[in-house]
Amino acid sequence: MNKHFAANFFNLLIVLMIGVAGLVFWGKSAFYGPGPLQEAIFIEVPRGGSVPALSDDLVKQGAIKSGTVMRLGSRYLGKNSQLKFGNYEIPASASISDILDIVTKGGRSSFRYVARYNVKIASPAELVLRERSAGEDENKILTSYVVGDAIPAVYSELKDAKTPISYLISVPEGTTSWQIVEALNAADFLEGPALDLPAEGVLAPDTVEVRAGTLRSDILDKMSESQSDILAAAWAGRAADLPFKSPLEALTLASIVEKETGIAGERAEVAGVFINRLNKGMKLQTDPTVIYGITDGKAPLGRGLRRSELSKKTAYNTYIIPGLPPGPIANPGRKAIEAVMNPAKTDNLFFVADGTGGHVFAATLREHNANVIKWRKIEAERRKAAKAAGNN
Numbered sequence: 451m452n453k454h455f456a457a458n459f460f461n462l463l464i465v466l467m468i469g470v471a472g473l474v475f476w477g478k479s480a481f482y483g484p485g486p487l488q489e490a491i492f493i494e495v496p497r498g499g500s501v502p503a504l505s506d507d508l509v510k511q512g513a514i515k516s517g518t519v520m521r522l523g524s525r526y527l528g529k530n531s532q533l534k535f536g537n538y539e540i541p542a543s544a545s546i547s548d549i550l551d552i553v554t555k556g557g558r559s560s561f562r563y564v565a566r567y568n569v570k571i572a573s574p575a576e577l578v579l580r581e582r583s584a585g586e587d588e589n590k591i592l593t594s595y596v597v598g599d600a601i602p603a604v605y606s607e608l609k610d611a612k613t614p615i616s617y618l619i620s621v622p623e624g625t626t627s628w629q630i631v632e633a634l635n636a637a638d639f640l641e642g643p644a645l646d647l648p649a650e651g652v653l654a655p656d657t658v659e660v661r662a663g664t665l666r667s668d669i670l671d672k673m674s675e676s677q678s679d680i681l682a683a684a685w686a687g688r689a690a691d692l693p694f695k696s697p698l699e700a701l702t703l704a705s706i707v708e709k710e711t712g713i714a715g716e717r718a719e720v721a722g723v724f725i726n727r728l729n730k731g732m733k734l735q736t737d738p739t740v741i742y743g744i745t746d747g748k749a750p751l752g753r754g755l756r757r758s759e760l761s762k763k764t765a766y767n768t769y770i771i772p773g774l775p776p777g778p779i780a781n782p783g784r785k786a787i788e789a790v791m792n793p794a795k796t797d798n799l800f801f802v803a804d805g806t807g808g809h810v811f812a813a814t815l816r817e818h819n820a821n822v823i824k825w826r827k828i829e830a831e832r833r834k835a836a837k838a839a840g841n842n
Contacts, residue, residue, distance in 0.1 A: 492537060539552075625781055651780065
């Protein structure tokens with residue numbers, strides 16, 4: 451009887467071992483073998499997403515046959531907590547192993563963008579969706595809208611279909627901190643609590659690419675770190691005998707230079723004029739500071755300055771106060787900061803618009819007044835032409 455029991459136990463053990471071996475073989479085949487997808491699909495891994503939730507979604511979309519195999523395999527390989535949030539392309543026939551590699555590595559090589567969503571921060575911030583499909587015109591605008599308006603249907607449809615979108619955030623030089631924060635808070639593809647307003651000038655203008663679900667605070671932190679590094683490097687390499695007591699003062703003048711000219715070749719010359727005026731104890735007399743004192747950087751003035759505003763004392767009115775205002779009036783770019791730290795050596799003390807987008811410079815008040823008269827004539831002719839065009 452004992453022999454009979456032992457023989458049955460031994461046979462049962464063999465059957466179990468064969469069954470386990472077969473199960474292991476099936477599991478490995480299901481994990482590493484080609485998947486059932488006939489064509490590529492796009493999936494979204496949300497911030498804080500989990501492998502169980504992802505595996506259920508993949509089963510529903512027909513990308514994998516067994517969510518259990520994916521969950522067990524990811525646990526065995528230690529990838530349970532390695533998901534990277536974002537949108538991903540899953541190619542046809544991708545195995546479970548392939549899919550896990552794609553969503554845990556999170557590299558751009560695994561992702562083909564179909565559209566580009568460009569958030570240009572200005573006032574008001576404009577959000578532009580451009581097509582970026584292979585073989586298509588990458589600059590074709592699908593839709594655009596201003597922050598605060600209703601989200602266009604085409605954008606909502608792309609998001610609902612989990613279409614991969616490349617999110618670009620463009621911060622032009624001279625943008626104020628208020629403008630940046632307002633746009634980031636309004637961007638629906640970003641996550642995290644609403645941002646508090648940082649100090650003016652401490653954010654580095656740049657164009658950065660982000661994933662859907664990126665934290666607003668992460669973007670602001672990187673911009674702040676970058677500006678700090680730029681300012682530190684420029685301060686360390688500054689010219690001798692500059693009229694600055696601190697990097698903040700240099701940053702303040704850089705923001706004024708940034709608002710005075712958008713022409714790269716003029717920055718050092720404009721900086722040289724302001725340095726000369728500071729060294730001589732002259733008032734800076736720059737319109738952008740007056741405007742900032744009126745608007746606090748929250749919106750463009752949208753009109754010319756009134757004579758009463760030029761004579762009204764504010765902390766930023768450099769027609770009234772001596773020296774620099776108490777802080778930056780915008781976020782200057784690297785080139786403006788470098789121009790202030792190494793300004794052009796010039797005798798010029800004045801400049802005025804020349805009608806072409808640039809400026810004409812002068813060393814004496816007499817020369818400057820002559821240049822101003824020329825500019826006033828250009829302004830008058832433009833107003834006359836605009837009025838004539840409006841009457842036609």
